[in-house]
Amino acid sequence: MFLSNISLTSLVLSQVKFKLSAYSGLIYSLIILQVLGILFATGWSSSGTSINNISINLNISSIDSGFIFVSLLAISVGNLITTRAYRYDDFSFVATRLSSNIANCIVLLIFSCYAGVTTYFSVYLMRIFLTFNSTNEFVEGPTILDDPMNSLLTILAMIIFLWMFSSLGYIAGTLFQKHKLLFFGALVIIIMLLLTGTWIRISEIIFVENSSLLILVAKTFGIAILIFATSTAISNRLGVRV
Amino acid sequence: MSNTWMIFLIGLIPVVIGILIVLYITKKVKYKGSLRLNKIVIMIYFSLLIGVGVVYEILPKEPIVEQLSEEQLQQLQTENEVFEAKLLKQEESKLSQKFLKEEWTHELSGNTLTLGYIGNDSYSTKVVVEWIDSTAQKIEGKVYRSHINLYGLKIEDKIPLHEAEWTGNELVIHEPVEQEFTFEQFSNELNVFQQTDTMEIRMVRGRTYIHLKVPKHIEIVDPLGLQMY
Numbered sequence: 084m085f086l087s088n089i090s091l092t093s094l095v096l097s098q099v100k101f102k103l104s105a106y107s108g109l110i111y112s113l114i115i116l117q118v119l120g121i122l123f124a125t126g127w128s129s130s131g132t133s134i135n136n137i138s139i140n141l142n143i144s145s146i147d148s149g150f151i152f153v154s155l156l157a158i159s160v161g162n163l164i165t166t167r168a169y170r171y172d173d174f175s176f177v178a179t180r181l182s183s184n185i186a187n188c189i190v191l192l193i194f195s196c197y198a199g200v201t202t203y204f205s206v207y208l209m210r211i212f213l214t215f216n217s218t219n220e221f222v223e224g225p226t227i228l229d230d231p232m233n234s235l236l237t238i239l240a241m242i243i244f245l246w247m248f249s250s251l252g253y254i255a256g257t258l259f260q261k262h263k264l265l266f267f268g269a270l271v272i273i274i275m276l277l278l279t280g281t282w283i284r285i286s287e288i289i290f291v292e293n294s295s296l297l298i299l300v301a302k303t304f305g306i307a308i309l310i311f312a313t314s315t316a317i318s319n320r321l322g323v324r325v
Numbered sequence: 326m327s328n329t330w331m332i333f334l335i336g337l338i339p340v341v342i343g344i345l346i347v348l349y350i351t352k353k354v355k356y357k358g359s360l361r362l363n364k365i366v367i368m369i370y371f372s373l374l375i376g377v378g379v380v381y382e383i384l385p386k387e388p389i390v391e392q393l394s395e396e397q398l399q400q401l402q403t404e405n406e407v408f409e410a411k412l413l414k415q416e417e418s419k420l421s422q423k424f425l426k427e428e429w430t431h432e433l434s435g436n437t438l439t440l441g442y443i444g445n446d447s448y449s450t451k452v453v454v455e456w457i458d459s460t461a462q463k464i465e466g467k468v469y470r471s472h473i474n475l476y477g478l479k480i481e482d483k484i485p486l487h488e489a490e491w492t493g494n495e496l497v498i499h500e501p502v503e504q505e506f507t508f509e510q511f512s513n514e515l516n517v518f519q520q521t522d523t524m525e526i527r528m529v530r531g532r533t534y535i536h537l538k539v540p541k542h543i544e545i546v547d548p549l550g551l552q553m554y
Binding site for chain 1: 363364366367370371374375377378380381382384386388389390391392444445446449473475476478480483484485487500501502503504505506507508509510511512513514515516517528530533
């Protein structure tokens with residue numbers, strides 16, 4: 084019997100609000116990695132050929148480099164918030180493992196949204212710099228205004244991918260917190276699975292054989308949910324603070 | 326809005342942000358602890374990037390090199406193949422005149438015509454000889470060049486023509502002077518998980534064709550195998 088009852092939703096919301104403020108310092112890591120991404124974005128993909136003694140080089144700058152760096156951060160953050168120090172923050176509230184996991188899942192999604200949008204736009208800094216400083220000619224390409232739906236879909240894809248990467252970090256961290264051997268055991272099993280033909284075929288079906296980016300995004304979203312659900316199930320049996 | 330104003334405004338954004346941050350750090354603006362500062366940085370960083378994106382999109386960008394689609398490249402390739410086939414069949418009236426670059430006549434002093442090439446890639450030029458019934462020494466020549474397109478870039482005008490030069494009875498084809506062009510392209514696509522480069526054709530490597538009308542009594546010496554049959 085309690086003097087006041089609090090619903091799961093309001094408890095999760097309080098935890099999300101608290102965690103967003105507590106982890107806001109991660110912005111500096113994100114900025115550093117996005118700057119690195121911008122530096123590597125210039126000529127991320129280059130092609131060259133020649134004809135009639137004339138050499139033609141094409142430098143393609145894309146968002147891929149920034150995305151890869153931020154993906155590493157997503158894995159790292161997913162893992163970080165399962166560590167003991169961060170888990171102890173949850174004791175600021177009268178909370179359950181379930182509410183804590185849901186809150187972590189939402190916080191990682193919010194971080195992924197911020198990181199996805201900023202990563203997409205971070206390369207524009209480099210574009211503006213190149214526009215005014217490069218002596219090379221520019222090749223026309225579709226802009227956001229030309230194809231807004233495609234741009235939004237790309238941003239959505241980046242958000243969902245980052246969320247999935249953070250879920251990978253999260254489950255790795257959860258397993259590690261549960262038992263170190265469990266983590267390494269799972270790692271060995273995954274590596275062994277990756278080497279089998281069936282697993283490669285499954286990976287191809289999920290990540291390669293997609294008729295559109297939207298289908299890939301939907302599959303990735305499903306995988307992320309599955310990973311978070313597994314992490315929640317595992318962490319429900321974690322020990323309490325003493 | 327002129328370019329100068331655009332540059333001025335873009336240059337102003339980091340200055341304003343820098344001033345705001347300095348003001349913050351020196352506590353001229355009130356804030357409560359580092360959490361508040363983080364939130365401000367989050368907001369400023371987000372606004373800055375969105376602002377830069379918007380400015381870039383509305384910025385006038387010139388010169389811009391047009392990029393052709395795969396279908397357009399395929400069409401150019403087909404036109405090249407049709408042209409070469411018609412040239413080999415010596416159907417001059419059916420040849421596309423847009424490929425014709427120059428035409429000339431030359432009076433030979435003997436009965437031998439030598440073909441020469443100066444450059445590295447003699448494969449880029451082919452000579453098609455049409456034998457004519459004539460006792461004169463006059464050679465009629467037409468220089469054609471078919472479509473050239475690399476990576477879909479519309480840069481045909483940037484690639485100079487081969488030069489055909491007569492030195493006595495020798496027709497020497499000079500390759501253009503070496504040059505290098507670099508182009509920058511920005512992609513908004515996420516290519517990590519997508520195989521976006523599915524184009525079957527990425528280049529159309531046109532050739533220079535020299536169509537010669539040569540009297541039958543003239544002998545042609547072609548040590549480099551420039552002739553096409």
